[in-house]
Amino acid sequence: MTEHRSIRETEKAVQAKLGDTPIRHVQMVAVANIYRAAAAVRQHFENSVLRGAELSWTSFVVLWVVWIWGETETRHVAAEAGISKGTLTGVCRTLQSRGLLERNSHPSDGRLVLLRLTDQGERLMAEVFPAFNAEEVFVSERLTDEECKTLADLLRKIVVQTEENGEERRLALLDGADPRPRRSGRRPSRS
């Protein structure tokens, strides 16, 4: 499979490149591994359980949120699934066209849209979720239950840190300057 260079080798190469610049290694390795693990896990799920159900990771997560919480406003679904509202619009379109999801407008607030699983969506999730959990168990097979808890706990601290202090930090880094626009994205219509 994908063969990576060893941690030790990498550290040495980094040190050689940086020389004097002081680098905090443990944090570097921790963050790198978060991302590597997330990619590996996602890959495995998409190519095992999800492939059979013709679902991408994201569509599964969206279905999961709506399945667990019942009829839900899109803004909550986007937040819970960890995707932008624009992305959600597209994913819902796909799921709706496959007959798994239903979109209804809110009875009293015309801006809101409510999402609900169709019967077919319910049936799919009842079948896929246990298989999904079985893979969660598989990928964490080398961890004890206790270690899983520790892992979840440490990761939660990182999530909380970025969510609670991230925005302030980003502002501080800009130090008054205007944030650069993204390289991609919609441009102003005209001035």
Place this chain on the structure above:
Amino acid sequence: MTEHRSIRETEKAVQAKLGDTPIRHVQMVAVANIYRAAAAVRQHFENSVLRGAELSWTSFVVLWVVWIWGETETRHVAAEAGISKGTLTGVCRTLQSRGLLERNSHPSDGRLVLLRLTDQGERLMAEVFPAFNAEEVFVSERLTDEECKTLADLLRKIVVQTEENGEERRLALLDGADPRPRRSGRRPSRS
């Protein structure tokens, strides 16, 4: 910011939904948090250090790999960066067009392509990497160095598990059946 439902609430809702079906919760939470943390961290980095340099997460990782290891064959870069070779082709095109990366053919094996940073790429990385590491420190601010090591270690076990046993597992799950093609992707030209 994004307000999530509490773990406890979620567990309760899941239990209500699943009722009898036995679910391994600690693994579920651990895997969910890996993904949540990866997304949160990536978001923070893209909107802080990387935004200023007009780099996406992936282009940064690609530059980083080539920076650390020097002139490298594309297949190694893709593996190290954790992206598919097709994705790498596109990312390289972007980086090359911005004058940060150079592509040279291998002197003795005509199939290979070698990647190298341009001087401008070198300069950019020398500037961006320390800032990047500072953000790695920021997101792990609530963890001690010891906890960072533990975190990296637990995550590594998950990566190793999926990389060493994932393929076999996926084959076992199929149990002889042909793997379904992806929903998206190139179709056979004609038969």
Place this chain on the structure above:
DNA sequence: TCCAATTCGTTTGAGGCCAAACAAAATAGG
């Protein structure tokens, strides 16, 4: 009772993302 400000979901534009199909090159085995 307006009318400004806010809060939604959608659209837009550019890029990232993968697997499978593909083409070019190198290697292996007669």
Place this chain on the structure above:
DNA sequence: CCTATTTTGTTTGGCCTCAAACGAATTGGA
């Protein structure tokens, strides 16, 4: 030699992804 087979990077097709722009709807003041 010369033909399979293998190994590379590239192309393709369909989706995901985000932030900013946008329009529709609601809310808050005066």
